[in-house]
Amino acid sequence: MSISMSPTTLRRLIVISLVMLWEALPRAGVIPELFLPSLSSTIAAGWNEAGEYGHALAVTLYEVAISMVFACGGGILAGAIVGSLPRPRVLIMPMISSIYAVPLVILYPVFTVWLGIGSESKIAFAAIYGFLPTMLSVAAGIQTIDPQLVLAARSMGATLSQRLVRVIIPAAIPTVLSGLRVGGALVIVGVVVSEMLISSAGIGYLISRYRTILDSPHVFAGVLLVLAMAIAFNAAIKWIERKASIWRTGTHAGRSATDDIPAAMQPAT
Amino acid sequence: MAGTLGVKAARIAIVVTMFAVWEMLSRTGIVNPRLLPSASDTLATLWELLQRASVRNDLAVTASEVLTAFVLAVPCGALIGFAIAENRYFAEVVKPLLFFAFSIPKSIFLPMFILVFGVGFSQKVGFGFFSTIFIVIMSTTTAVESVKVDYLTVARSYGATPLQTAFRVYLPSMLPVLLEALRISMIFNLTGVILAEMYASRDGIGHQIATWGENFQMKQLLAGVLMIAVIAMTFNELVRSVETRCSHWRT
Amino acid sequence: MQPLANITPLKPASRAGAIQASHVGQIFKTSTQDVVALSDVSLEVKPGRFVVLVGPSGCGKSTLLMMMAGLRQQTSGTILINDAPIPQPDPNRVGVVFQEPSLFPWLTAEENVEFPLALRGVAKSERRAKAQDALKLVGLEGFGRRHPHELSGGMKQRVSIARGMVQDPPVLLMDEPFAALDEQTRMTMGDELLRIWAATGKTVMFVTHSLTEAVYLADEVLVMSARPGRIVDHLTISLPRPRTYEMLSGDTFGTLRDRIWRHIRKSA
Numbered sequence: 001m002s003i004s005m006s007p008t009t010l011r012r013l014i015v016i017s018l019v020m021l022w023e024a025l026p027r028a029g030v031i032p033e034l035f036l037p038s039l040s041s042t043i044a045a046g047w048n049e050a051g052e053y054g055h056a057l058a059v060t061l062y063e064v065a066i067s068m069v070f071a072c073g074g075g076i077l078a079g080a081i082v083g084s085l086p087r088p089r090v091l092i093m094p095m096i097s098s099i100y101a102v103p104l105v106i107l108y109p110v111f112t113v114w115l116g117i118g119s120e121s122k123i124a125f126a127a128i129y130g131f132l133p134t135m136l137s138v139a140a141g142i143q144t145i146d147p148q149l150v151l152a153a154r155s156m157g158a159t160l161s162q163r164l165v166r167v168i169i170p171a172a173i174p175t176v177l178s179g180l181r182v183g184g185a186l187v188i189v190g191v192v193v194s195e196m197l198i199s200s201a202g203i204g205y206l207i208s209r210y211r212t213i214l215d216s217p218h219v220f221a222g223v224l225l226v227l228a229m230a231i232a233f234n235a236a237i238k239w240i241e242r243k244a245s246i247w248r249t250g251t252h253a254g255r256s257a258t259d260d261i262p263a264a265m266q267p268a269t
Numbered sequence: 270m271a272g273t274l275g276v277k278a279a280r281i282a283i284v285v286t287m288f289a290v291w292e293m294l295s296r297t298g299i300v301n302p303r304l305l306p307s308a309s310d311t312l313a314t315l316w317e318l319l320q321r322a323s324v325r326n327d328l329a330v331t332a333s334e335v336l337t338a339f340v341l342a343v344p345c346g347a348l349i350g351f352a353i354a355e356n357r358y359f360a361e362v363v364k365p366l367l368f369f370a371f372s373i374p375k376s377i378f379l380p381m382f383i384l385v386f387g388v389g390f391s392q393k394v395g396f397g398f399f400s401t402i403f404i405v406i407m408s409t410t411t412a413v414e415s416v417k418v419d420y421l422t423v424a425r426s427y428g429a430t431p432l433q434t435a436f437r438v439y440l441p442s443m444l445p446v447l448l449e450a451l452r453i454s455m456i457f458n459l460t461g462v463i464l465a466e467m468y469a470s471r472d473g474i475g476h477q478i479a480t481w482g483e484n485f486q487m488k489q490l491l492a493g494v495l496m497i498a499v500i501a502m503t504f505n506e507l508v509r510s511v512e513t514r515c516s517h518w519r520t
Numbered sequence: 521m522q523p524l525a526n527i528t529p530l531k532p533a534s535r536a537g538a539i540q541a542s543h544v545g546q547i548f549k550t551s552t553q554d555v556v557a558l559s560d561v562s563l564e565v566k567p568g569r570f571v572v573l574v575g576p577s578g579c580g581k582s583t584l585l586m587m588m589a590g591l592r593q594q595t596s597g598t599i600l601i602n603d604a605p606i607p608q609p610d611p612n613r614v615g616v617v618f619q620e621p622s623l624f625p626w627l628t629a630e631e632n633v634e635f636p637l638a639l640r641g642v643a644k645s646e647r648r649a650k651a652q653d654a655l656k657l658v659g660l661e662g663f664g665r666r667h668p669h670e671l672s673g674g675m676k677q678r679v680s681i682a683r684g685m686v687q688d689p690p691v692l693l694m695d696e697p698f699a700a701l702d703e704q705t706r707m708t709m710g711d712e713l714l715r716i717w718a719a720t721g722k723t724v725m726f727v728t729h730s731l732t733e734a735v736y737l738a739d740e741v742l743v744m745s746a747r748p749g750r751i752v753d754h755l756t757i758s759l760p761r762p763r764t765y766e767m768l769s770g771d772t773f774g775t776l777r778d779r780i781w782r783h784i785r786k787s788a
Contacts, residue, residue, distance in 0.1 A: 007361035014362070035385045091279055101452075101505035102498045103460040105467060106475070109482025109490055114304055152622035155589055156636040156683075157609045166639075170626050189374040196379065197467060197479070204377075208468075211380040219380050226377045234372050 037217040046221030053206065053225060059119070060202040060229070063191045067123045071130030072183040076176050078131075079138025084168070089139060096136055104129055105193060112198050122199065126190030134183035141175025173244055181237045188233060192226055203229075306488045315492035327474040334390065334462045334473065338397030339455065346402045346454075350409025360410075371403055376464055383469050393465040393473065400461025401454050408450030416442045445516030452508040459501060536567035536723045537602040537613060537690030539588060544597035546583055557583050559748035561597070565740075567690070570717055570724045574734040575744030576784050581727045584749070585695045588725065589616045601691055611636045615684030617694045621676040623668040623683075630655060630664030633682045654682035657716055674705040681716070694726045698733070706730075707765075710737055714763060731784075735776045736763055743780050745787035753783045 005013075019039065025031045026038040033041070046053055082089050108125045115121040145168065153167045195204025207222035288308045294300045295307035306314075318324045353360045353367075379396055386392035416439055424434045466475025474497065481490040546558040557580040565571045573581045586592040587599055590606040599606060601613050609616070623632045633651040642650075655664055658678040668676055677697055684692060694713075698706040710733060717724055728734055734741050735757060743753040755776060759767050767773050 007358060011362045011365060014366075035381075091276060091283075095280055095283070098502050098505060099498075101456050102501040103456075103463045105460065105464050106478050106494050106497050108467075109479055110494065113482060113485055113487060113490070146622070148618065148620045148622040149624060151591070152616075152618065153635075155591055155609050155611075155616040155618070156639060157611045158639050162639055166635075167624065170624070173626075185372065185374070189376060192374060193376045193464065196376070198482075207377065207380055211383060214384070216384060219384070223377050223381070227373055230373050 034214060034216050037220050041217040042220040042224060045215075045217035046224065049218065049221075053203070053221065056201065056203045056206045056222075057225060057229075060191055060195065060204070060226075063119050063122045063126065063195075063202065064187055064229075066119075067126035067130060067187045067191060068184055070123070070127035071187050072134055072180050074127070075131045075134025075183050076138050076179050079135040079179060080142055080172065080176075082135070083139035083142030093136070093139060096132060100132060100136065104132075105197075108194050108197055111194075117198050117200055119201075122191050122194040122202070125194045126187045129190035130183040130187035133186055134179045137182045138172075138175055138179040141178060142172060144175070145171045174241070177237065177241050177244060181234070181241075184233055184237065185230065188226075188230055304487065306491060310488055311491045311495060314488040315496055318489065318492050318496065324474070324477065327472055327477045331462060331466065331473045331475065334393045334397060334466075335455075335459055338394045338401060338462060339458050341394070342398045342401040342458065343405055343451070343454065346405025347409045349402075350406040351413055353406070354410045354413035367403065367406060371407065375400055375403075375461075379465060379468055382465070388469050388471060393462050393470060396465040397458050397462040401458040404457050405450065405454050408446070408454065412443045412446040412450060413439070415446050445512055448508060448512040448515060452505060452512070455504070455508075456501075463497070536721055538567050538600075539563070539565040539571075539691060539723065539725060540598075540600040540603075541584070541588070542598050544584070544587065544594045544599060546580065546587065546592075547595045556748040558594075559750055561744075561749060561751055563742055563751060563754075565723055565725060567723050568721050570714075570726065570737060570739045572726045572728060572734040572738035572741050573744060574728055574731060574741060574780060574784075575749065576746045576787075577729060579744045579746050580749030581744050582695050585693050585725065585727050588691075589614055589693050591616075611687050611689060613689050613691060615687065615689040615692045617677075617680050617684045617692070617697045619696045619699050621668075621673075621680035623676055623679055625668050627667075628664060629660065629666050629668070629671065629679045632668070632679055633664075633686050635683060636687055650686050651682070654686040655679070657685065657719065658682045659712060672705075673701050674709055677701065677709065678712070681713070685716075685720070685722075689722070691723045691725070694724065696728055697726075699728070699730075706733070711763075713737065714761075718762070731777045731780050732768065734780065735759075735773055736768065741776075741780060743783045745783075752787055753780070755779060 022036070023039040026033050026036050026041075037045075082092055104125075107128065108121070111121040111124045115124055149167050149171060150163055153163050158166065191202070192204040195202035196208045197204075199205040199208075203222050203226055207219055207226075210216075210218035210222065291305075292308040295302050295305045295310075353363055378399065382392050382396045382399070386395055420438050420442060421434065424438045429437065462473075463475035466473035467479040470476040474493065478490060478493045478497070481487075481493060541561055541563050544558060544561045545556070548555040548557055561580075561584060563571075573584065575581045583592065587594050588601065588606065590609040593607065601610075604613075606614065623629070624635070627635070630648070630651045633654050634647040637647040637650060652661070652664065655661055658681050660675060660678050660682065663671070663675065668679070671679065677700075681694075681697070684694075698709050701709060714737060726737060738757050741753075741755045741757060742751050743755070744750065745752045757776060759772055
């Protein structure tokens with residue numbers, strides 16, 4: 001193509017014009033405010049109810065944090081164990097990836113019956129939602145650790161625990177970070193979705209409530225808040241991954257963990 | 270081979286054990302049977318549900334939404350994905366935007382679909398489409414890029430026309446990847462549609478499950494969950510077996 | 521990198537060990553059949569000798585080396601290093617260098633060399649000093665702070681050799697250490713290795729499938745047959761030391777190499 005603009009510039013132009021259209025089209029009445037409130041009214045809505053949004057954000061963040069401990073912590077541990085032992089891995093992994101085909105949202109009503117509509121049900125649901133893909137991702141990643149490194153350690157007389165602590169764990173760090181990224185993103189999805197479905201607090205609940213009264217600006221303000229949360233999380237993980245980049249060459253020779261998006265590992269919705 | 274047979278048997282044993290534990294927990298009252306109906310009760314309810322016209326109707330509605338969304342999303346996504354793979358410039362402009370779109374939770378846009386479409390068929394299909402199209406785009410791009418340049422160079426050096434290259438090099442090379450892409454896209458699609466149904470809908474199996482949950486009808490709820498799980502996993506495994514058959518030559 | 525004359529040896533040629541293998545056999549059991557990798561292998565390496573084991577691919581030479589390193593147990597026969605068996609790796613007795621340098625990417629070069637000492641809980645200052653000596657020996661003084669990804673293939677392999685030698689073991693086992701390097705680097709590394717060997721006087725058992733490398737480096741060459749591996753010939757390399765490239769085109773070299781090749785071709 002003979003366009004002489006650099007791709008980055010074009011992309012930025014596209015984004016900027018989209019933002020401007022977001023403001024202009026609803027104001028001009030081309031798109032009804034109900035469908036797409038202008039950017040300014042969205043921000044105004046969020047600003048006016050900042051306290052309410054802040055409180056909801058706190059609830060959501062709390063649920064996300066706790067769920068992450070279970071989902072990421074558990075997923076990384078389980079993935080590491082299953083990934084390093086050939087027999088359990090061959091046995092269990094295909095079963096786990098089969099479960100991945102099931103829309104796990106259908107479990108949420110079960111949790112609301114068992115645990116009520118408060119934070120517990122959301123944490124339980126989001127923890128499971130994030131656990132499975134994390135475990136899959138970490139188990140797969142563990143297998144990419146260069147076995148020669150372990151052999152070299154053995155030849156130097158390293159005991160089992162020395163091999164684990166001084167070789168396997170450091171070599172697994174890129175994998176672990178990747179698992180954190182996957183698990184965390186999915187935990188956020190899980191928490192917000194469950195809040196939207198049945199809840200009494202949290203950002204998802206707020207979004208739903210405003211939707212039922214057709215208050216688009218407030219709905220969109222909530223959506224923006226969730227997006228901001230997701231972006232912040234992603235950026236934080238990328239920062240950590242960059243800092244830890246020296247370790248990357250222990251597995252996929254130099255390839256960035258964020259460049260790979262194994263399709264099966266990404267947020268379902 | 271003896272190895273895989275033993276593994277399959279072990280897996281079946283694990284599943285059977287889980288059902289047995291479930292049954293035991295409920296029947297002995299360790300877990301309140303009202304909260305956790307026994308496995309046998311659930312299976313019996315499942316059987317009964319499958320006979321019910323309303324449930325069958327719900328399943329049909331969901332299936333039609335899923336298929337419609339799929340039929341719409343796949344060609345659109347494939348076209349865009351193909352364009353990205355073939356055109357460097359387009360790719361460089363669009364890929365970061367796509368990665369971004371991919372990394373944000375799309376379920377939060379569900380209320381928007383309701384504001385625009387109201388509650389009904391188009392809302393659910395729309396959201397299903399939205400959930401699926403991104404993964405289709407990415408998978409198509411990956412699939413096209415996965416065709417090794419070497420193969421294409423060989424074809425070209427023997428004078429293959431674009432059509433011949435498409436059918437004799439691209440297609441066989443991409444087939445396993447495409448199948449996998451379709452399978453994963455379907456998973457995303459199903460998840461999106463069911464979520465939309467659970468959130469705001471008048472029919473569909475997702476809505477029914479949400480209703481059973483609201484009314485504390487645990488037997489039906491668990492039966493419904495089991496039903497969807499089995500359907501989803503069966504479909505998944507079917508496509509996977511076709512995939513394996515087609516990809517025996519892959520390294 | 522240091523020129524030849526300025527290298528201080530780690531220690532004067534005093535630490536050298538003997539390798540003895542008697543009637544060693546190795547059978548691998550797979551789910552379908554038993555594979556006889558090695559069949560009745562006996563050899564002896566006197567202290568301070570540089571012995572090369574050469575043979576076709578799959579003949580079991582690497583397996584034999586693994587057993588000498590204590591990484592694998594033989595199914596029959598005995599292996600003695602310095603008159604004692606070696607049931608598990610013993611870096612005090614045996615240093616191992618593999619084809620892949622296998623340096624830990626998150627450690628610097630000198631931290632990699634220190635690794636065996638760190639495993640043993642040796643104090644930091646002592647570790648550092650020994651690692652520095654080892655790096656100097658392999659000609660990498662001043663490169664200690666680099667990470668593996670900043671080093672070339674040949675340099676990485678040198679670090680790997682330094683690591684194998686940091687505990688001053690009497691025996692050094694090397695499993696095709698230069699196979700992954702390009703030909704020119706291989707030739708340079710071969711000379712480097714001979715220099716290091718001359719400076720330290722260790723016993724070296726070197727595995728390769730390159731006939732030229734075998735004749736160029738060795739005091740003695742042991743030729744193995746194809747699987748099941750057996751020693752089919754034992755040559756003494758009568759070329760004077762230090763070895764030079766001119767010898768490569770000489771008659772003696774050619775004769776020796778031909779002899780090895782004839783054995784390998786016959787048994788393959």
